[in-house]
Amino acid sequence: MRSPLEDGAWLELASVDSTQDAAANLLRLHDDAAVPGVIMTTDQTAGRGRFGRKWHGDPGDSLAMSLVMKAYRDHPKPYLIGMAVAVAAVGAIHGHLRWPNDLLLGGRKAGGVLTELLPDAEGRLVPVVGLGINLNQKGFPEEIADLATSVAMYHGGEHDAAAVGHSILDRLCRLPEPDSWDALEPLWMLFDETPGKHYKLPDGREGVAIGVGPDGRLLCSVGGETVSTMAAEAWAAGVPAGS
Structure with missing residues (x-):
């Protein structure tokens, strides 16, 4: 696959409400060359997942990034791009996948992927893949403690968000083009824990x-x-x- 960094810069923000919303605004208001390929933060205050659910991590403990996939404008199967990003991400954190977008460690959710089609300044639709990963949390609220985990809780240690982000992009570049499920399927199945869920x-x-x-x-x-x-x-x- 083509890395979003081949078509735009890496933009790291100290804090932002949502990297997806930031990407949407930049795409809508600026020419292509001015739109970054990656928007990343460790302090996302109003992130969201599938079905509009809020995704919020404590400052510094999570990786939030949006991959602006300009090379795949008007792609006929944008969900395959999101699934490819999930494969790259789960490989970087040594976990498993639960269809369609959950990153699991020890059966608990450590992150997720959200693919949106966002219009650029010319009205063409650009797949923007949002990614959130719990990195350095040491615990979670009681109501989700049995469902959620972090990379630090599962693997130990402290984890640098930018380094994890670059590792994901390195893995993404080695994946086949997201033209068909046939090409992605054997790689997805290496990590799949969907059956029985x-x-x-x-x-x-x-x-x-x-x-x-x-x-x-x-x-x-x-x-x-x-x-x-x-x-x-x-x-x-x-x-x-x-x-």
Whole structure:
């Protein structure tokens, strides 16, 4: 894959509400050459994940970055770009994947990926992949303590956010072009922990994951029926597993 740094600079911000919102504003207001390829911070005050959920880490403890994938404007399958970034990220933290975007360490969520199509100054859609990783937290609130973890809690040590970010980009460059699931599938499967996980479908039904099927869609067993979907949500103990 082509690195976003081939088409723009690395911009590190001391603090920002959302790297995704920063990317959206820069794309909308500036010519292509002025838009960075990566926007990164360790203090994101109003980050968000899938379904509009807030993602907020303590200052200095998390990596938040947005990859502005200019080379993939108007890409027909932007979700494959996000899944490729997830593969690169989980390799960098030595974890596992839960469809479609969760980075796991020891079965608990350590991060996630959000892919959005954002218009540039000419109105073309640019895939922007937001990435959040818990790096140096030593604990979490009681309500999510059984669901969340950090790289430091799982692997020990202290972890530099910029170094982890560059490691992700280095791995991304070695991945195949995100043109088809066939090319990405064997790499995703090296890290996949999706089968057996519980998911909630948009219609409210709950099912158990069989695995990831053609085109990167989730295959889920629901009442004896196999359902293929791109919109299911990981679910655990009556609450979203990514909370």
